[in-house]
Structure formats: C-alpha cells, structure tokens
Amino acid sequence: MNNIRWKLVTIVVVFVAFAAVGVYPIVATRYGINSPKWLIDKELKQGLDLKGGVHLELRVKTDDALRLESDLEAERLRAELTKRSVTVASIATTDPTHFRVEGVPPPQDAVFRQAANEVQANFDRTPGGGGSYVFAMKPNVQVQLRDEAVVQARETIERRVNELGVTEPSIAQQGQGGDEILVQLPGVTDIDRAKQIMGSSGLLELKIVEQGPSSTKEALAPNGQPPQGMEIVPGVSSGGAEASSTVYYLVRKAAAVTGKDLRSARPTVDENNQPAVSFTLNSEGGRRFGNVTGENIGKYLAIILDGHVQSAPQIQARITTDGRITGSFTPEEVQNLSIILRSGALPASLDYLAEQLIGPSLGADSIRSGLVASGVGLLLVVVFMLIYYRLSGVNAIVALIFNLVILLGLMAYIGSVMTLPGIAGFVLTMGIGVDSNVLIFERIKEELEAQRGVRASINAGFSRVLWTLIDTHIAALISCAFLFQFGTGPIRGFATTLFFGLISNLFTSVFVSKTLFELELATRRQVATTLSI
Amino acid sequence: MQIFKNTNYDFLRWRWQAIGLSWVIIIAGLVTLAVKGIPKGVEFAGGTVVIEQFKQAVTVQQVRSALDKFYPGGGQDTQVQEYGNPAQHQMLIRVPQVGGESGRSLSEKADAVESALRQAQLGEFTRGGTQIVGPSVGRELTSKGIWATVLSLIGILIYLAFRFQFSFGVGAVVATIHDLLITLAFLAFFRYDMTLNVIAAILTMTGYSTNDTIVIFDRIRENLRSMRRDDLRTVINASVNQTLNRTVITSGTALLTALALFFFGGEVLHGFAFTMVVGIITGTYSSVFIAAAIVSFWRGSGPARAASHAPAAAATASTPQQPTRRSKPQRKARAS
Numbered sequence: 019m020n021n022i023r024w025k026l027v028t029i030v031v032v033f034v035a036f037a038a039v040g041v042y043p044i045v046a047t048r049y050g051i052n053s054p055k056w057l058i059d060k061e062l063k064q065g066l067d068l069k070g071g072v073h074l075e076l077r078v079k080t081d082d083a084l085r086l087e088s089d090l091e092a093e094r095l096r097a098e099l100t101k102r103s104v105t106v107a108s109i110a111t112t113d114p115t116h117f118r119v120e121g122v123p124p125p126q127d128a129v130f131r132q133a134a135n136e137v138q139a140n141f142d143r144t145p146g147g148g149g150s151y152v153f154a155m156k157p158n159v160q161v162q163l164r165d166e167a168v169v170q171a172r173e174t175i176e177r178r179v180n181e182l183g184v185t186e187p188s189i190a191q192q193g194q195g196g197d198e199i200l201v202q203l204p205g206v207t208d209i210d211r212a213k214q215i216m217g218s219s220g221l222l223e224l225k226i227v228e229q230g231p232s233s234t235k236e237a238l239a240p241n242g243q244p245p246q247g248m249e250i251v252p253g254v255s256s257g258g259a260e261a262s263s264t265v266y267y268l269v270r271k272a273a274a275v276t277g278k279d280l281r282s283a284r285p286t287v288d289e290n291n292q293p294a295v296s297f298t299l300n301s302e303g304g305r306r307f308g309n310v311t312g313e314n315i316g317k318y319l320a321i322i323l324d325g326h327v328q329s330a331p332q333i334q335a336r337i338t339t340d341g342r343i344t345g346s347f348t349p350e351e352v353q354n355l356s357i358i359l360r361s362g363a364l365p366a367s368l369d370y371l372a373e374q375l376i377g378p379s380l381g382a383d384s385i386r387s388g389l390v391a392s393g394v395g396l397l398l399v400v401v402f403m404l405i406y407y408r409l410s411g412v413n414a415i416v417a418l419i420f421n422l423v424i425l426l427g428l429m430a431y432i433g434s435v436m437t438l439p440g441i442a443g444f445v446l447t448m449g450i451g452v453d454s455n456v457l458i459f460e461r462i463k464e465e466l467e468a469q470r471g472v473r474a475s476i477n478a479g480f481s482r483v484l485w486t487l488i489d490t491h492i493a494a495l496i497s498c499a500f501l502f503q504f505g506t507g508p509i510r511g512f513a514t515t516l517f518f519g520l521i522s523n524l525f526t527s528v529f530v531s532k533t534l535f536e537l538e539l540a541t542r543r544q545v546a547t548t549l550s551i
Numbered sequence: 552m553q554i555f556k557n558t559n560y561d562f563l564r565w566r567w568q569a570i571g572l573s574w575v576i577i578i579a580g581l582v583t584l585a586v587k588g589i590p591k592g593v594e595f596a597g598g599t600v601v602i603e604q605f606k607q608a609v610t611v612q613q614v615r616s617a618l619d620k621f622y623p624g625g626g627q628d629t630q631v632q633e634y635g636n637p638a639q640h641q642m643l644i645r646v647p648q649v650g651g652e653s654g655r656s657l658s659e660k661a662d663a664v665e666s667a668l669r670q671a672q673l674g675e676f677t678r679g680g681t682q683i684v685g686p687s688v689g690r691e692l693t694s695k696g697i698w699a700t701v702l703s704l705i706g707i708l709i710y711l712a713f714r715f716q717f718s719f720g721v722g723a724v725v726a727t728i729h730d731l732l733i734t735l736a737f738l739a740f741f742r743y744d745m746t747l748n749v750i751a752a753i754l755t756m757t758g759y760s761t762n763d764t765i766v767i768f769d770r771i772r773e774n775l776r777s778m779r780r781d782d783l784r785t786v787i788n789a790s791v792n793q794t795l796n797r798t799v800i801t802s803g804t805a806l807l808t809a810l811a812l813f814f815f816g817g818e819v820l821h822g823f824a825f826t827m828v829v830g831i832i833t834g835t836y837s838s839v840f841i842a843a844a845i846v847s848f849w850r851g852s853g854p855a856r857a858a859s860h861a862p863a864a865a866a867t868a869s870t871p872q873q874p875t876r877r878s879k880p881q882r883k884a885r886a887s
Binding site: 067193209213372373374376379380384386387388390391392395398399402403406438439442445446448449452453456457460463482485486489490492493495496497498499500501504505508509512513516 | 714
C-alpha cells in the first residue's frame with residue numbers, strides 16, 4: 019500500500035510539473051490569465067509553417083573572401099617590391115586562391131624572393147620559369163578564411179535581422195560544406211525587403227576621385243589598364259532624372275575610410291529635401307578621414323556602395339566624423355540602407371538557394387486542420403480502446419493523456435518549436451502510444467486465460483512485455499535520430515515530437531498504467547478474481 | 552473481447568504466395584517509376600510554387616488560360632491546381648524554373664505568374680505563400696534522404712542483431728525494405744509528389760514497421776525456449792498466431808490516427824498521411840508474412856533448438872533433433 023502511495027505521488031508530481039510547463043502557459047495566454055512571466059515564456063512556440071513567415075536558405079560565396087585575401091596579398095607584395103625598387107611586368111590574381119607574378123628581371127630575382135618572403139606567410143610560392151611565380155594560398159588558411167567568412171556573414175545577418183525587429187528569428191549554419199545559412203523570420207510577410215536587407219553586401223567605401231566622371235572606361239584608361247594604384251568604378255550620372263546612364267570614375271584604390279570605420283548611420287534628408295543617409299565615423303576613422311579630406315580639398319570624393327558610386331560630392335573643407343550619402347533614394351531605401359550600414363558589411367556575397375513565404379492565413383489553415391485531425395484521431399483511439407478493453411481501456415486512456423501532457427511539457431521546456439509535421443507527430447504518438455498498452459493488455463489477457471490469477475497476470479503482463487517495448491522503442495528512436503539529422507525546420511519539429519513521444523510513452527505505458535492497475539486492485543475489498551479487460 | 556481467438560493459421564505455408572504478391576506490386580511500382588519517373592515535389596525538383604488567394608471563385612481553367620496568354624513563354628510547363636479549403640478560392644501554381652540563382656531574382660518567376668494573373672484580370676488576389684527552391688538544394692536533399700534511410704536501416708539491423716540474432720535482424724530489415732518498396736510503389740501508382748514530408752513519413756515508417764516484427768520475433772524467441780521439441784516452422788507459426796491479435800490491434804490504432812490525418816490533416820499533410828497509411832498496412836502484412844519467412848529461409852527449417860541462443864536463454868541442450876520438414880500438430884503454446 020505504501021509502495022502504491024509513493025508511486026501515485028511520483029505520478030501526480032510529474033503530471034503537475036509537465037502540465038505547468040506544457041499546458042498552463044497555452045491556456046493562460048489564451049484566456050489572459052495573469053501568470054508569472056518566466057512561466058509564460060515557456061509557452062510552446064509555433065513554427066514558421068504555423069505562424070507564417072519567411073524562410074531563406076543562403077549560401078555564402080566564400081570564394082569572395084579568398085579572392086579578397088589574394089588581392090590584398092598581391093597588393094602587399096606590390097608595395098614591398100616598390101619599396102625595394104623591383105619592377106615586374108604584372109601581378110594579377112588568377113583565381114580566388116592564386117595570384118601570379120610575371121616578368122621578374124633575372125638580376126633582381128634574389129631581391130624579389132626576399133621581398134616575397136616578407137609578405138607571403140599565407141601563400142606557397144612556386145617558380146613558373148621565365149621570371150614568373152605562382153602564389154597559392156595554403157590549404158589551412160583557405161579553410162580558416164572560409165569558416166571565418168561564414169561566421170562573419172551569419173553574425174552580420176543576425177545584426178540585420180535584429181535591426182529589423184523580428185521576434186524570435188532563427189539563424190543557423192547548415193549544409194555539408196558548412197557554408198549555408200538558414201534564416202527563419204516568423205511573422206515577416208515582406209519577403210523582398212527581408213531579402214534586400216539580408217543580401218546587400220553593404221560594403222561602403224569612400225575614395226578620392228582622380229578623374230571622371232566619364233561616359234566610357236576608355237577615356238579613363240587610355241592603354242586599357244588604369245594607372246597603378248587606381249581603379250575604375252561605375253556609377254549613375256546625376257544629370258537628368260530620365261536619362262540616367264552609367265558613368266565611370268577613376269578613383270584611388272586605397273579607400274580613405276570604409277564601412278568598418280562607421281559608428282552609426284541613420285536616415286535623414288539632404289539640402290534638397292531628398293532622402294539621404296547620414297553617418298558618423300568612429301574616432302580612428304575620423305582621424306584618417308580628416309587627413310585625407312584635408313589633403314584633397316577641391317577634389318571629389320566618391321561614396322561607393324557595393325562597388326557602385328552613389329554620389330561624388332566635392333570636398334570643400336576638412337571633414338572628420340560626419341558625412342552624408344546622397345543619391346536618388348526612396349525613403350524606404352534610405353531606411354534599409356541605414357540598417358545595412360549599421361550592421362556592417364558582409365564578408366562575401368550571398369547566393370539564394372531557396373526561399374519560402376508562408377502567409378498568415380495558410381498557417382492558420384494548417385493549425386486548424388492539424389487540430390481537427392488530432393481531435394478526430396484521439397477520439398477514434400479513445401472509442402476503440404473503451405469498446406475493446408472496457409474498464410482497462412480507461413486505464414490506457416489515462417496513460418495516453420499523461421503521455422500527451424508530458425510530451426507537451428518536455429517540448430515546451432526544451433524550447434522546441436511546434437510545426438505542422440510536429441502536430442502529425444502528436445497524432446501518431448497517440449496511435450502508436452496505445453500500442454504499448456495493447457501489447458501489455460493482450461499479454462495480461464493471455465495470462466488470465468491460463469488461469470494465473472489477476473494479480474499475477476498483471477505482473478506477468480507488464481514484466482514480459484517490458485523488453486519487447488524497449489526493443490520496439492529503441493528501433494523507432496534509431497530511425498528518429500536519423501530523421502532529425504536529415505531534416506530542417508518542420509521535419510526536425512516532427513522528429514523531436516516523435517522522439518520525446520516515444521520516451522514519455524515508455525514511462526506512461528509501463529509505470530503509470532501499472533500503478534493504475536495496482537491502485538484498482540488495492541481499492542477492492544476482496545481479492546480480485548476478475549478484471550475488466 | 553478478442554478478434555482472433557486461438558487461431559492456428561499456417562502463415563508460413565503462404566509465404567511463397569505472399570512473396571509473389573509483394574514482388575508483383577514492387578515490380579509494377581518500379582515499372583511505373585521507370586516509365587513515368589518519380590514526381591518530385593518542389594523541394595527536390597527545384598522550381599517555384601505560388602499559392603494565390605482570390606477574392607472570388609476562379610477555376611483551374613481560367614488560371615491556366617491566363618498563364619497561357621500572359622506568362623512569358625506560355626504556360627505549358629506550369630501546373631495549376633486548387634489548394635486547401637475550396638471556400639477560400641486558393642490556387643496553387645507551380646513553375647519548374649526559378650529566377651537566376653545569384654542575387655535577389657529567385658522570385659522572378661513568382662512575380663511573372665502574378666503579373667500574368669493580373670493582366671488576365673481574374674479579380675483581386677493576394678499572395679498566400681511561395682516556395683522557391685534552387686536546383687542545388689534538391690540534389691543535396693535527395694542524397695541526404697537516401698543516406699538517412701540507409702543508415703537508419705543499418706542502425707536497426709545492428710540493434711536487432713545485438714538483441715536477437717543476426718538472422719532476426721536480417722528478417723526485420725528485409726521486411727522493412729519490403730515495406731519501403733511497397734510504399735514507393737503505391738506513391739507511384741497514386742502519383743504523389745516526393746516531398747520532404749513524404750520522406751519524413753517513410754523514415755518514420757522504417758522505425759514503426761519494425762515494431763510488429765519485433766513483437767513477433769520476441770515471441771518466437773520466447774517460444775524457442777518453451778517449444779524445444781518443435782521445428783522452427785511450427786514455432787514461427789505458433790508465434791505469429793499468438794501475437795496476431797496485438798499485431799492487428801496495434802496497427803489498427805495507428806491506422807486510425809493516420810486516417811484521421813489523411814482525411815482532416817489538410818493539404819500539406821496529405822502525402823505524409825498517405826505514406827503512413829500505406830506504410831502501416833504493408834508493415835503489418837510484412838511482419839506476418841515476410842519477416843518470419845525470411846528468418847526461416849535464413850536458418851533453414853532446422854530444429855528449433857539451434858535457433859535459440861537468445862541472451863536470456865540459458866537452457867541446457869536437450870537431445871539434438873534432426874531437421875524435419877513435417878509440420879507437427881501444433882500444440883497450444885503458452886510462454887512459460
């Protein structure tokens with residue numbers, strides 16, 4: 019008797035605990051009951067497919083980051099060579115991980131190699147004959163740079179999403195190469211804006227204009243190549259609003275300041291009342307900017323965003339920390355640009371692999387049909403169990419309800435997300451969950467038929483089936499684990515539901531159900547000779 | 552109450568017919584797949600799916616002719632179908648392509664569909680949802696799906712081999728592969744799109760369909776100890792008969808819930824629920840007719856003793872028996 023009391027206490031405590039976490043917050047939110055915040059925060063979250071929202075799969079083009087590193091290394095070498103007055107025919111980046119030097123004069127070969135040794139920490143050098151050298155990025159450096167690029171991209175996207183004010187976004191790395199980023203924005207319906215803010219590189223560079231604007235590239239680079247240390251950047255002519263054509267600027271390759279030096283950016287209007295973005299530089303950037311603008315008064319300053327000149331105002335005085343980006347922006351574009359600039363530049367550009375928009379009404383439909391299916395499924399199972407097992411069927415149903423409450427509580431506690439397949443997982447958990455009861459009850463029936471007495475039959479039923487149940491549950495858990503591994507988003511929600519459903523089922527069908535039988539036997543006055551099963 | 556009481560069917564006698572029937576279905580399914588191909592959902596095939604909610608009722612025909620007229624390049628590649636609750640006038644339009652994979656133009660085709668519908672003046676509509684998948688995603692997903700299935704089968708085989716004996720593991724896994732193929736065949740007959748949800752259902756099924764098999768195997772193992780004098784065939788038949796009730800009832804309750812999902816779970820879960828329904832039925836069938844038959848093939852119809860080396864079976868050997876093909880009169884076996 020004492021034994022049963024403790025079992026009952028355990029069961030009640032478990033039930034109350036899981037119901038508090040899993041069921042109470044849902045009810046409380048629904049009916050506006052005042053409750054402590056920590057408890058309400060545990061409410062089971064709805065997944066994107068139920069709540070509606072935007073789902074994006076992006077791939078970080080890590081090659082961009084590698085190419086940037088190769089370019090930088092090539093430039094460093096060029097500077098080093100200039101310092102030692104070695105002239106070579108050309109230094110050019112051939113692919114993201116290689117650059118090639120041609121035409122090293124044979125007498126200066128030793129000096130060249132010395133210069134190269136100074137800078138080439140991340141590269142391996144191979145002589146190609148005829149005074150040419152190929153520099154290949156070391157494999158471990160490649161891996162490191164790729165990883166860094168993905169992590170940086172993820173962090174940048176996180177900052178941008180936070181600026182957008184999305185509640186409970188989820189941003190995760192995934193994919194076999196580890197270079198994919200999965201972004202889930204619940205409640206967002208404007209997928210185009212989300213994509214624009216997410217995907218813009220947001221690379222801001224301020225560079226001194228040496229020549230231009232000009233309508234052709236050739237005018238700026240008569241022999242096909244821009245002069246050393248210069249580059250040609252396209253922009254839009256600010257002439258007539260109608261006849262906007264591409265123009266080119268010859269600018270210094272080294273940026274006076276970049277987006278990294280920004281402290282803040284916000285929407286504003288320019289002197290013509292046109293939307294613009296004003297920005298403030300940090301002190302280090304401000305000092306550099308002051309020097310550059312002070313030395314170049316009267317020249318033009320190109321404000322370059324993602325490789326396009328937005329505007330090129332004349333420098334009228336030394337500027338230190340504050341500036342403004344003007345162009346032909348709409349108020350919304352200005353808003354977005356501020357967000358992008360504030361959150362920093364992406365280290366590499368992004369490819370969109372997939373996108374999904376679930377409108378709020380589709381989500382509501384899913385919830386409705388999911389709930390109807392659960393209700394019908396539960397009802398069918400309950401009716402069947404009552405008809406087939408009579409009073410023992412009640413036992414199974416109590417165990418089933420326990421199972422569902424524990425499952426809800428577990429999922430809410432670990433903060434997992436309810437998705438539509440997750441609801442399906444709930445329904446199936448009910449159907450599969452009673453299997454355990456069926457196995458036990460059938461075994462008990464068999465034992466009763468062999469005239470073993472009620473108590474002995476119940477004990478035998480539970481103990482004989484226990485290992486069978488463990489075997490079936492473990493087999494199901496194995497496939498569940500692989501299902502989790504395979505899926506993303508909704509499928510993971512399903513696998514999680516199934517996983518915890520299996521575990522809680524083992525507890526309810528064995529422990530709870532058996533205690534209920536024992537309770538029934540204990541409350542009978544005489545020794546039990548019959549069992550309603 | 553009992554559905555089957557003290558049945559005494561000779562299930563192994565029908566093994567050849569059962570295996571024959573299964574092969575017919577599997578081959579017909581494979582032929583269907585070979586001829587018509589696997590209809591792939593947008594997650595696997597790539598492409599664009601747009602769901603539009605119209606203010607007034609429109610027909611599939613109207614939407615189709617709007618696309619034929621105004622969609623760039625004509626609408627012959629597009630699929631149009633009604634979606635969800637008919638009262639909400641929702642149309643699902645699927646286009647096999649996406650916009651260029653780079654940049655922001657992935658939704659180009661979805662926009663083109665909408666502008667075609669607008670030009671055709673089919674009344675007001677709003678975008679209920681889109682799903683756009685680039686071609687590289689599907690390839691990765693397919694290989695991941697196949698790997699997940701194969702690995703979970705291997706996992707189950709290892710576990711069962713460890714818990715029972717290798718022959719049982721093989722029986723369970725062959726039965727599961729059988730279920731997988733039958734389910735694929737039915738998916739092919741009814742032209743369900745291969746979607747993520749369907750794959751999830753298939754994986755769930757691999758876990759679930761072993762359940763009945765394990766129950767039967769457990770009973771075989773138990774009976775191998777108590778029916779030491781009978782041959783394997785008798786033991787297997789007795790075990791299948793003794794567990795017949797629970798096999799049918801457990802599958803029945805699972806089937807009830809899967810049917811509830813199929814009829815009430817809504818459009819998104821349709822393929823999933825169909826796969827589960829077929830999987831549960833074939834899982835039960837294979838547990839009864841296929842799994843045990845495989846064990847008997849694998850071991851031959853040798854004496855029962857030889858098959859009993861279950862972890863808990865520490866019974867001392869009785870006089871070894873000669874293999875016999877003769878089916879002995881079945882005694883009512885009750886596990887001790």
